[in-house]
Amino acid sequence: MSGIVIKDASRRFGSVQAVDHVDLTVEGGEFFTLLGPSGCGKTTLLRMIAGFCELDSGEILFGDTRIDRLSAHVRNIGMVFQNYAVFPNLTVAGNVAYGLMARRVPADESARRVEEALALVQLSGFGERKPHQLSGGQLQRVAIARALVIRPQVLLFDEPLSNLDARLRVSMRGEIRALQKSLGITAIYVTHDQEEAMSVSDRIALMNAGKLEQVGVPADIYRKPASRFAAEFMGTTNLLEARQLGLAAPVWVSLRPEALRFADEAPADWPRLQGIVARVELLGPLTRIDVTLGSGTVIRMATLDAPHRAVAVGDAVTLAYEHARLTVVP
Amino acid sequence: MIGHQQRLPLTIAALGLLFLGVFLVWPLVNVFGASVLDSEGQSFTLANYVKMLGRPFYRAAIVNTLGIGAAATVITTVLAVPLAFSLARLPIPGKAAILALAAMPLVLPSFVSAYAIVLLLGNSGLLTVWLKGIGLDIGSIYGASGIVLVYTLTLYPYVLLPTVAAFKAVDVSMEEAAQNLGSSPARTVRTVILPIVLPAILAGALLVFIETLENFGVPFVLAEDLPIFAVEAFKLFIGETAPNPASAGVLATLLILTTVLVLLIQRHFLSSRRFATNARQTPPILKVGPGVRIVATVYCWTIVLLALVPFFAIVVLSFLEFRGPVLHGRFSLDNFATLFARDMRPLANTLMFASAAALCTGLIGVPIGYVVTRWRTGVATLLDVVATLPFAVAGTVLAIGFVVSFNAGPVILTGGPLILVLAYTVRKIPFAVRSAGAIVHQIDPSLEEASISLGRSPLQTFLRIVVPLMLGGIVSGVVLTWVTVASELSATVVLYSGPWRTMTVVMFQALEGGGAGIATAAASTLIVVTLIPVALLYRLVRRYELGS
Ligand SMILES: Nc1ncnc2c1ncn2[C@@H]1O[C@H](COP(=O)(O)OP(=O)(O)OP(=O)(O)O)[C@@H](O)[C@H]1O
Ligand SMILES: [Mg+2]
Numbered sequence: 001m002s003g004i005v006i007k008d009a010s011r012r013f014g015s016v017q018a019v020d021h022v023d024l025t026v027e028g029g030e031f032f033t034l035l036g037p038s039g040c041g042k043t044t045l046l047r048m049i050a051g052f053c054e055l056d057s058g059e060i061l062f063g064d065t066r067i068d069r070l071s072a073h074v075r076n077i078g079m080v081f082q083n084y085a086v087f088p089n090l091t092v093a094g095n096v097a098y099g100l101m102a103r104r105v106p107a108d109e110s111a112r113r114v115e116e117a118l119a120l121v122q123l124s125g126f127g128e129r130k131p132h133q134l135s136g137g138q139l140q141r142v143a144i145a146r147a148l149v150i151r152p153q154v155l156l157f158d159e160p161l162s163n164l165d166a167r168l169r170v171s172m173r174g175e176i177r178a179l180q181k182s183l184g185i186t187a188i189y190v191t192h193d194q195e196e197a198m199s200v201s202d203r204i205a206l207m208n209a210g211k212l213e214q215v216g217v218p219a220d221i222y223r224k225p226a227s228r229f230a231a232e233f234m235g236t237t238n239l240l241e242a243r244q245l246g247l248a249a250p251v252w253v254s255l256r257p258e259a260l261r262f263a264d265e266a267p268a269d270w271p272r273l274q275g276i277v278a279r280v281e282l283l284g285p286l287t288r289i290d291v292t293l294g295s296g297t298v299i300r301m302a303t304l305d306a307p308h309r310a311v312a313v314g315d316a317v318t319l320a321y322e323h324a325r326l327t328v329v330p
Numbered sequence: 331m332i333g334h335q336q337r338l339p340l341t342i343a344a345l346g347l348l349f350l351g352v353f354l355v356w357p358l359v360n361v362f363g364a365s366v367l368d369s370e371g372q373s374f375t376l377a378n379y380v381k382m383l384g385r386p387f388y389r390a391a392i393v394n395t396l397g398i399g400a401a402a403t404v405i406t407t408v409l410a411v412p413l414a415f416s417l418a419r420l421p422i423p424g425k426a427a428i429l430a431l432a433a434m435p436l437v438l439p440s441f442v443s444a445y446a447i448v449l450l451l452g453n454s455g456l457l458t459v460w461l462k463g464i465g466l467d468i469g470s471i472y473g474a475s476g477i478v479l480v481y482t483l484t485l486y487p488y489v490l491l492p493t494v495a496a497f498k499a500v501d502v503s504m505e506e507a508a509q510n511l512g513s514s515p516a517r518t519v520r521t522v523i524l525p526i527v528l529p530a531i532l533a534g535a536l537l538v539f540i541e542t543l544e545n546f547g548v549p550f551v552l553a554e555d556l557p558i559f560a561v562e563a564f565k566l567f568i569g570e571t572a573p574n575p576a577s578a579g580v581l582a583t584l585l586i587l588t589t590v591l592v593l594l595i596q597r598h599f600l601s602s603r604r605f606a607t608n609a610r611q612t613p614p615i616l617k618v619g620p621g622v623r624i625v626a627t628v629y630c631w632t633i634v635l636l637a638l639v640p641f642f643a644i645v646v647l648s649f650l651e652f653r654g655p656v657l658h659g660r661f662s663l664d665n666f667a668t669l670f671a672r673d674m675r676p677l678a679n680t681l682m683f684a685s686a687a688a689l690c691t692g693l694i695g696v697p698i699g700y701v702v703t704r705w706r707t708g709v710a711t712l713l714d715v716v717a718t719l720p721f722a723v724a725g726t727v728l729a730i731g732f733v734v735s736f737n738a739g740p741v742i743l744t745g746g747p748l749i750l751v752l753a754y755t756v757r758k759i760p761f762a763v764r765s766a767g768a769i770v771h772q773i774d775p776s777l778e779e780a781s782i783s784l785g786r787s788p789l790q791t792f793l794r795i796v797v798p799l800m801l802g803g804i805v806s807g808v809v810l811t812w813v814t815v816a817s818e819l820s821a822t823v824v825l826y827s828g829p830w831r832t833m834t835v836v837m838f839q840a841l842e843g844g845g846a847g848i849a850t851a852a853a854s855t856l857i858v859v860t861l862i863p864v865a866l867l868y869r870l871v872r873r874y875e876l877g878s
Binding site: 050051052054071072073074075076077078079081082083085086087088089098099102103143146147150156 | 335774776777779780781782783784785786787788790791795798799
């Protein structure tokens with residue numbers, strides 16, 4: 001299982017530097033995610049690997065082989081598109097067999113592999129259907145089977161779940177991850193949804209304006225953001241100057257809402273903060289509470305739903321936070 | 331270095347530009363060259379322009395052509411816009427039939443309509459005689475009035491069809507918003523709906539105008555002594571004996587400049603007022619009283635049927651007995667017998683040329699349409715402009731260019747059949763490119779990328795994915811090309827030779843020679859030849875739509 005090495009890749013469209021000197025190594029068999037806000041260059045980077053977007057400079061290697069000068073159709077890459085891109089004029093089986101035909105796989109072997117691939121995505125028996133007879137989730141499975149069946153060096157996904165409804169998104173991402181692990185195939189996955197990225201990835205590259213902001217395992221990116229951008233993009237946080245918490249150091253810190261508790265529920269050695277409740281938002285399992293501190297700073301905290309605890313706007317409260325979860329951000 | 335993704339589009343663009351360069355740009359350059367060289371073709375001179383524009387006769391040709399074009403454009407627009415509104419928004423019985431019938435003048439040859447008008451309303455026309463009998467004198471149909479009448483009857487669909495589509499594409503919520511804001515329905519139409527459909531109306535109207543500038547057959551039949559641009563260019567070219575057709579070159583150049591100017595004005599005007607509306611559903615049929623409904627219904631059916639009366643009349647007349655130009659009321663197949671006893675070649679030629687040209691147009695136009703839609707590079711834009719150019723070139727002018735360019739030198743084509751097929755192909759390429767582009771626009775580019783990532787080269791992807799998905803549109807386009815080529819007159823009369831006469835030439839010669847019997851038979855044959863493929867296509871489309 002060969003990894004992918006991207007060396008100093010750049011691409012500019014007019015005045016937009018879509019990908020800006022990116023260096024990246026994806027290990028063989030890894031589930032690697034490109035995460036970032038809209039327009040940050042994720043798709044462009046993915047399309048460079050697939051061969052649909054040329055590099056202005058830099059190179060891309062599979063193992064030791066340089067591939068960025070190769071035509072897209074000889075790169076042996078499986079790509080899964082946001083809008084499925086299932087050929088509407090072919091049957092499901094025809095779609096899955098398409099790449100095998102291009103490789104001149106004999107008919108009997110091709111039929112067998114198509115069957116296997118359809119079984120893998122739980123679509124056995126759907127081979128003769130036409131795409132317009134399938135649901136969005138089923139179409140995306142066809143697209144995955146079609147990409148898998150050619151035994152590609154790497155599977156690329158560009159926001160494959162964003163056209164599906166919320167529930168299906170959650171179950172499909174689990175399936176994709178399980179499939180990838182069971183086949184041991186290298187996968188690069190693009191999304192702008194941080195929760196999705198956290199849930200499926202071995203490692204995440206967080207992108208911003210064409211540059212890599214931070215690369216690491218999901219827990220590190222969430223808990224040890226390397227920048228203010230990373231801290232804010234990975235979920236709600238309190239970005240504060242340390243002196244707003246009564247600390248002397250002239251630095252910015254990130255404090256996640258779930259690192260705060262009400263004082264009476266917190267260990268005694270956690271630092272305390274006094275304030276007035278400004279807003280209470282019940283989201284179901286979570287309750288979000290905004291508290292205005294004496295200095296005027298608004299601090300956001302989140303607790304699990306607890307019916308016994310009655311908090312109302314205007315209440316004076318004492319909060320405590322876990323000092324170890326305070327992250328200094330540059 | 332040429333990127334691997336650019337190879338296919340660049341190859342297509344290069345081949346397309348080569349073809350259009352040789353068979354479009356080169357002839358046009360020669361036409362222009364002829365106009366600025368002396369009669370021996372040696373030295374540069376503007377004397378030809380001075381000479382031509384100095385003659386009142388040719389100045390009159392310019393004024394007549396533009397005046398008739400403007401009149402026809404205004405009248406078609408005034409008639410077609412209410413028709414379009416009625417079809418889009420009012421409860422009219424038989425709408426589908428009306429729309430199908432309204433599209434027919436687009437494929438039927440307009441000079442046949444002109445000829446029918448002569449037979450019915452000409453000096454010794456059937457209706458003229460009959461009306462004289464009951465004491466009515468309708469005056470002369472020849473000259474400007476007759477030409478405008480025929481243009482109106484045959485060209486109104488150019489305004490009607492896009493305008494119907496535009497009325498249907500108006501987002502209902504805009505109307506509702508206007509009414510919510512207290513606007514009366516009439517005011518809503520004027521201030522909200524009309525501005526949205528205006529670009530479509532203008533686009534159609536300018537199509538009509540350009541069509542009138544380029545048309546050769548209708549003025550040829552009806553103009554009599556009135557000088558008209560395209561006809562005079564033809565007459566000059568045929569009559570010119572000097573080695574350099576300078577006078578014809580001047581008229582041809584002026585004609586091209588006029589059409590290009592009109593196209594540029596249209597572009598400028600449309601680009602500044604494009605309203606994007608994305609209607610979620612077609613706007614509702616308005617509730618109107620029975621009075622409005624009856625008036626609208628009568629109006630729609632009258633226009634649509636009136637436009638088809640000349641064609642119907644020709645078919646009926648072709649089965650009656652003529653002696654010379656005089657008609658007898660008896661049923662007879664003599665006209666067809668005479669027509670085909672002489673020679674079946676013209677019919678065979680027409681079928682053959684139309685098939686060859688339709689095939690070539692598809693083979694060249696579809697890849698070009700694909701490239702100009704998918705690749706927005708400088709080369710693609712150049713290709714787009716060049717491929718649209720034939721639209722601004724009258725058939726007569728292109729044909730003159732062909733003769734000047736290919737009767738000597740490295741490529742000699744005059745005197746053979748190929749020159750006709752090539753001229754037809756060049757003339758129809760803009761339509762093929764437009765319609766292919768419109769279909770490609772509907773195809774999601776990620777389908778192509780999926781195919782490429784699965785191991786098919788861009789060329790194979792084009793053939794295996796894009797072409798099958800475009801097939802319905804390609805077939806319709808090829809059939810329409812076939813039909814319009816079969817009744818092409820303006821380039822044909824300049825380029826045909828010896829055994830390579832077509833049905834349109836037979837009819838053209840019969841008109842000149844006064845053989846009304848043969849002319850009607852040839853016209854009927856042309857009508858049948860054009861309607862059969864269209865009817866088959868229509869059935870195919872219907873079945874396809876019902877099937878899926
Ligand atoms: N073909 C192109 N031509 C011009 N600009 C482009 C092209 N493709 C991408 N861009 C620009 O490059 C930047 C990065 O685009 P890209 O599609 O890679 O973003 P993305 O991270 O995938 O965003 P999203 O989450 O919205 O899909 C954007 O500013 C985009 O407008
Ligand atoms: Mg994207």
